[in-house]
Amino acid sequence: MGRRPTRRQLIAGAGAIAATLPFATRASAQATTPRPLKPPRLHPGDTVGIISPAGATFNTTDLDIVMDAVRGLGLVPRPAPHVLAQYGYLAGKDRDRAADVNQFFADPAIKALLPIRGDWGCARILPYLDYDLIRQNPKIITGFSDLTALLLGITAQTGLVTFHGPNGLTAWRPDQTEPFRQVLFDGQALTFENPIAGEDRDRLMQTRFRVQTITPGQARGKLYGGNLSVISGIVGSPYVPDLTGAILFLEDVGESIYRIDRMLTQLKLAGVLDQLAGFVFGQCTNCGPSGGYGGLTLEQVLTDHIAPLGIPAWWNAAIGHVEPILTLPLGLTVTMDATAGQIAMTEGAIV
Incomplete structure (x- = not known):
């Protein structure tokens, strides 16, 4: 088998699929979620x-x-x-x-x-x-x-x-299976916050998963999010919920920083970021520097795009291609605290 196409090469096709739908279908589907x-x-x-x-x-x-x-x-x-x-x-x-x-x-x-x-x-x-x-x-x-x-x-x-x-x-270790059970079996309303990584448990300070506040404050809204590359590939289609007043979390893997910049710029130009009540950025696993001269850091890119919004926002959440994988409800109202680095469910996600 030949080399598998990269996520970036493949994701460009998503917009093409949406473009093949009848106009009436696309238009009607753009209604409020x-x-x-x-x-x-x-x-x-x-x-x-x-x-x-x-x-x-x-x-x-x-x-x-x-x-x-x-x-x-x-x-x-x-x-x-x-x-x-x-x-x-x-x-x-x-x-x-x-x-x-x-x-x-x-x-x-x-x-x-x-x-x-x-x-x-x-x-x-x-x-x-x-x-x-x-x-x-x-x-x-x-x-x-x-x-x-x-x-x-x-x-x-x-x-x-x-x-x-x-x-x-x-991995399905206890730190993943327990919250999975609490949310999907027991119907508990959990508060999610960064764990203390194993290498930090005997230290005087936390070195991994430190909460990095962009703009302090608290927000309330429906929670949506996931992989930045995937979301940027379906923006403008009828398959993105109404993000007005929402709390959006993003994460990615294997992307250079300039590509993270490019995809956040796409969300900005599409008007997505301006609709939000709160913002959380998780992990960007194996996302190296852009290379060349004058490369920006991930912190600089996030600050450039998110700080001007003036909404509660933080980054370095333990969300993404890292273990344990949290069980976060999409489309349910939550509250967030950008200083404490918390996302709290306001109610159970199941019946």
Whole structure:
């Protein structure tokens, strides 16, 4: 197999897909995001649908690992029909991957959907999802990275609260599984804040995940967010929720700082940043300096774009391609404190 296209090369195709939709569909879908629709909670013994809405799983052992993780949660895994399909770097053709999502939302025996991995491909299936079906059969769906497109698309079109949380192949250690259970089984309203990393537990000071306040203050609004590259690739489409008065969190991986600058500039020029009530930037894992002369730091780029907004904002949140993966509700009202570095749910995210 040849070299896999980069996220930047692939993400440019997302806008092209939206452009193929009939104008009336695009226009009507730009309306205000529906009221929040909470999914039913998980119970021990429930069946979880294992899906591959983006990148292909080339090693069948990966599916076995995910199924073991689901069993470890006290749940029953059921692989989707196309979960091991392959179409180049994708887990099958777009319509087939979408059909798996639609089928599991329609099946009353399936109580939640868990993707094996991200990679790339979720934006391609958004036009083929049955949003009326999803709205009528609300269920838990979780994921991060490329799954950002699927989560935000579903939330924008249906109002369903989705969850920026673990993919199947994440670590599933106690510091991840416990909040996952508290949010999705118990319906608790959690407050999220940066953990003390292991290397800092015997130090007099915290060195990793230090809260970096851009503008102090507190804010309240619906929480949305995810991967910056993915979000910038679907801005202007009907698959981005109404961000007026929202709290937006962003993260990324493997991007040079100038590309982070470029994508934040895109959000600025599209009017996204000016709508927000609060802003949080998580981790930019393996995001090196831009190189050449006069390179900006991530802190400088974030300050340039976010400080002029005058809204509560902070960065270096423990959100992104780092363990543990938090379970954050998208489309639910939260409060944030930019000085303390906290995001607090105001209510449970499930019924």
